[in-house]
Amino acid sequence: MEKIINVQIEKLPEGYYLATSEDIQGLVAQGRTVIETLEIARDVARRILESKAEKE
Numbered sequence: 425m426e427k428i429i430n431v432q433i434e435k436l437p438e439g440y441y442l443a444t445s446e447d448i449q450g451l452v453a454q455g456r457t458v459i460e461t462l463e464i465a466r467d468v469a470r471r472i473l474e475s476k477a478e479k480e
Contacts, residue, residue, distance in 0.1 A: 431465050
């Protein structure tokens, strides 16, 4: 099941990108490009949601 979440991406002074989300508490991802950062954020979101589902 796909779920749409809002992700905020900011460019860090070091040149990396940081993704966070108010929709999923604990989602933090960092990458070298925006695309890489989004891919990592998607994986992190999936793992967080799977973990929450297992606890219910």
